[in-house]
Amino acid sequence: MSWYLTPADLSDLAWGASLLGAGGGGDPYLGKSLVAGALAAATATGRVQVLDPDELDDDSLVVTTGMMGAPTALVEKLPSGNEASLALRALERHLGRPVTATMPSECGGINSMVPLLAAAQLGLPVVDADGMGRAFPELQMTTFGVRGLPGSPVAVADERGSVAVVDTGSDNRHLENLVRGLAVRMGGVASTASYAMSGADVRRTAVPRTLSTATRLGRAVREANENHVDPFTMLGETLCRTVYQQGRVVFSGKVVDVDRRTSGGFVRGSAGISAVGTTSACELVFQNENLVARVDGRTVAIVPDIVTVLHAESGEPITTERLAFGQRVRVFVISAPVQLCTPEALKVFGPRVFGIDEDYRPVVPVP
Structure with missing residues (x-):
């Protein structure tokens, strides 16, 4: 309604x-x-x-x-x-x-x-x-x-x-x-x-119903912070009741490198995130949006699944143009709606369309 x-x-x-x-x-x-x-x-x-x-x-x-x-x-x-x-x-x-x-x-x-x-x-x-x-x-x-x-x-x-x-x-x-x-x-x-x-x-x-879903997700993060509850747990619980099915943290650390350039009407580049106290590292590749997340060289999420970077404590989203050295972040991955995962859809916005030589593997298997 x-x-x-x-x-x-x-x-x-x-x-x-x-x-x-x-x-x-x-x-x-x-x-x-x-x-x-x-x-x-x-x-x-x-x-x-x-x-x-x-x-x-x-x-x-x-x-x-x-x-x-x-x-x-x-x-x-x-x-x-x-x-x-x-x-x-x-x-x-x-x-x-x-x-x-x-x-x-x-x-x-x-x-x-x-x-x-x-x-x-x-x-x-x-x-x-x-x-x-x-x-x-x-x-x-x-x-x-x-x-x-x-x-x-x-x-x-x-x-x-x-x-x-x-x-x-x-x-x-x-x-x-x-x-x-x-x-x-x-x-x-x-x-x-x-x-x-x-x-x-x-x-x-x-x-x-993506506008109402987005409003629910934002409200979940805000209320979690107001009530001193982990916002990432609240996000996961809220996503389970939407077309997105599931979301979870796949990496936590500090931004140590950002290579960003504007060309042809796009923001293109990559970002490196290092785990604090270990040698583990995460690489993000983006074209306006994050396209792939790799942890220690292994792909953990890839387009059309949603790879997003959130402030490590508040859960505030950080867009690709605002990624900066020293930020403490968590890489959060959300499974794509089923409409984005059909063979016909992947021909239009799957990994290979962006020049990524990998097949799409869903972060959460589509039922």
């Missing part, structure tokens, strides 16, 4: 979405601040309606909104806050009909927030679902695309008010290339409105 998201929920959602974002999806604090301002300024009630996918009419028009580009760009180039609304309205004009609701394309600190920002500004509801159940770095890497939906047409907007519409038909990979180029020219990051679909398509293709 539908529910209403209020400013009191934003911190929990930001933490939970950043946790599920596998180190990507943008800065959770920036997203939270933008939405809080929009709720205060643009809605009479100070809240946004969140619709369950089952409540959508079959012929509803749902459009995903989000940001794409290198998350590091947002550290230096703050958005105006209006980009997603501009992109959505431009796509409406192109399609010739009004949008019923917006929806995240992915989970992530800022990309779970952008649809809420657009919804507050435009008076729209948000659908409690997304197309990844985590964050991926490329536009075609969605369960929507795996199930045959085109990402085109896409409207792209920047903080200066520039807007472009790109249509590559059913070729989602070529769409990614063109829109990525626009995002680079727009300063490394831009907002998009894409994957226009019906309510029936949402139910057929999306990972359901």
Whole structure:
């Protein structure tokens, strides 16, 4: 059933979405601040309606909104806050009909927030679902695309008010290339409105109820800290009651090395974490999101399972652009929703798509 998201929920959602974002999806604090301002300024009630996918009419028009580009760009180039609304309205004009609701394309600190920002500004509801159940770095890497939906047409907007519409038909990979180029020219990051679909398509293709799940996860961490309970235990217990099935700590230590560079609209690199008092080490490889975790040379988790880095005591998620030498962390692994683990899905966002010469092995066997 539908529910209403209020400013009191934003911190929990930001933490939970950043946790599920596998180190990507943008800065959770920036997203939270933008939405809080929009709720205060643009809605009479100070809240946004969140619709369950089952409540959508079959012929509803749902459009995903989000940001794409290198998350590091947002550290230096703050958005105006209006980009997603501009992109959505431009796509409406192109399609010739009004949008019923917006929806995240992915989970992530800022990309779970952008649809809420657009919804507050435009008076729209948000659908409690997304197309990844985590964050991926490329536009075609969605369960929507795996199930045959085109990402085109896409409207792209920047903080200066520039807007472009790109249509590559059913070729989602070529769409990614063109829109990525626009995002680079727009300063490394831009907002998009894409994957226009019906309510029936949402139910057929999306990972359901990820906004409410992220909010529950963030709340579990917050309440664990308030009650002086281990947040990692609470996360594991909460995840067991979701589509993610299970999560657990696979390594603890101190960040001793970060090799990070921004190129082609992505943040790429690796990080090294050493266990305190032993010679054991963990290596992370990322492209916007963490892709693989190796402990002492052995792969312990690999995409599409979710590899995330959390503060060793509080459980606060640390995104790839904010990893830094000396941080005390725990590497936490979450099993991917079943929609991400089919043979068809692995052809779109499995390890080999990212140049990793390994087969996917689930951290938790899919039943």
